[in-house]
Amino acid sequence: MTATRQFPWDHPRFKSWISVARACQVMNQVLAREIASLDIKPPHLDILVNLYRFEGLTQQDLARRLLVGRSNMSMLLPQMEKRGLISRRGDENDRRVLRLYLTEDGRALAEKAMDIQTKVIDRMMETSTLDECMSVANVMERLTAALLLRDGR
Amino acid sequence: MTATRQFPWDHPRFKSWISVARACQVMNQVLAREIASLDIKPPHLDILVNLYRFEGLTQQDLARRLLVGRSNMSMLLPQMEKRGLISRRGDENDRRVLRLYLTEDGRALAEKAMDIQTKVIDRMMETSTLDECMSVANVMERLTAALLLRDGR
DNA sequence: GCAATTTTGTTCAACCTTGTACATTATCGC
DNA sequence: GCGATAATGTACAAGGTTGAACAAAATTGC
Numbered sequence: 001m002t003a004t005r006q007f008p009w010d011h012p013r014f015k016s017w018i019s020v021a022r023a024c025q026v027m028n029q030v031l032a033r034e035i036a037s038l039d040i041k042p043p044h045l046d047i048l049v050n051l052y053r054f055e056g057l058t059q060q061d062l063a064r065r066l067l068v069g070r071s072n073m074s075m076l077l078p079q080m081e082k083r084g085l086i087s088r089r090g091d092e093n094d095r096r097v098l099r100l101y102l103t104e105d106g107r108a109l110a111e112k113a114m115d116i117q118t119k120v121i122d123r124m125m126e127t128s129t130l131d132e133c134m135s136v137a138n139v140m141e142r143l144t145a146a147l148l149l150r151d152g153r
Numbered sequence: 154m155t156a157t158r159q160f161p162w163d164h165p166r167f168k169s170w171i172s173v174a175r176a177c178q179v180m181n182q183v184l185a186r187e188i189a190s191l192d193i194k195p196p197h198l199d200i201l202v203n204l205y206r207f208e209g210l211t212q213q214d215l216a217r218r219l220l221v222g223r224s225n226m227s228m229l230l231p232q233m234e235k236r237g238l239i240s241r242r243g244d245e246n247d248r249r250v251l252r253l254y255l256t257e258d259g260r261a262l263a264e265k266a267m268d269i270q271t272k273v274i275d276r277m278m279e280t281s282t283l284d285e286c287m288s289v290a291n292v293m294e295r296l297t298a299a300l301l302l303r304d305g306r
Numbered sequence: 307g308c309a310a311t312t313t314t315g316t317t318c319a320a321c322c323t324t325g326t327a328c329a330t331t332a333t334c335g336c
Numbered sequence: 337g338c339g340a341t342a343a344t345g346t347a348c349a350a351g352g353t354t355g356a357a358c359a360a361a362a363t364t365g366c
Contacts, residue, residue: 016290023293024177127295137169142280
């Protein structure tokens with residue numbers, strides 16, 4: 001009657017996920033080292049990339065995109081503003097919100113940072129075919145959607 | 154002569170990686186919420202699982218496995234020891250090292266936590282076939298190996 | 307229109323993580 | 337054996353992240 005325990009690490013899906021988590025962790029560490037030359041860290045990079053792509057986001061928008069708390073943005077963005085990378089301008093129609101824009105310096109830095117990020121990702125994913133990459137993306141998107149739907153946010 | 158910039162987000166490998174990073178982030182948040190009922194957080198879970206599987210690890214071993222700094226272990230482990238989840242015993246042969254063991258409470262908690270983790274992963278990965286999972290694991294392992302080899306640690 | 311509710315951004319205290327400097331102990335070269 | 341080097345764990349300061357409480361502004365329901 002002693003039900004033999006199913007060890008999680010013998011479980012294919014479990015093992016698979018562990019390898020994903022590990023890869024992410026390593027990736028973040030490598031990326032952090034590579035962009036340190038620009039004197040920024042991964043959170044700053046995420047902000048720069050998002051503002052590069054979507055100008056005029058509010059802090060709330062940005063926080064939601066990055067899956068972090070609003071207070072996090074309230075801590076990081078003023079630093080970046082002081083550094084001259086972004087500007088925060090109040091919205092005319094809604095005086096609660098601050099809209100975010102890259103300065104010229106910020107835009108230039110974002111481009112340098114994205115180049116580095118792209119190189120790291122390329123170097124990393126060159127061990128896989130494009131088909132494999134796209135299949136991975138597919139699995140991950142389904143999975144994220146499943147989690148977000150089930151668990152709210 | 155104006156070389157049109159290749160936007161990273163149009164780059165298949167880049168997009169693929171972003172989806173992986175996003176999935177990891179969501180996963181960690183969901184997992185953190187689920188194990189909060191056991192009054193532990195992801196770092197504690199990682200420690201419990203590793204000690205469950207590899208009894209007698211040293212703090213250094215554990216730190217390397219988890220890809221974190223030694224000082225991190227020096228902060229977390231005494232807490233867990235006070236909580237009665239683990240015990241740290243000096244090694245006879247090498248009086249520098251502390252070997253780590255789960256207590257009975259720790260082992261019981263580890264099993265509960267692993268059950269939760271397995272359920273979350275299953276729920277998450279059930280949107281994919283086993284073949285897909287194994288293919289993902291394959292890509293991730295190659296990728297981690299590539300990064301670790303190239304960039305030292 | 308106006309009170310109640312919601313949304314946005316800030317502040318603050320708590321906690322986690324990291325890197326550096328340090329003390330202790332092993333190991334290596336000789 | 338012994339001095340130089342390396343490895344292990346700890347202490348501490350700096351910085352990142354979070355959630356809760358808050359103020360200001362917008363929206364909703366009536």
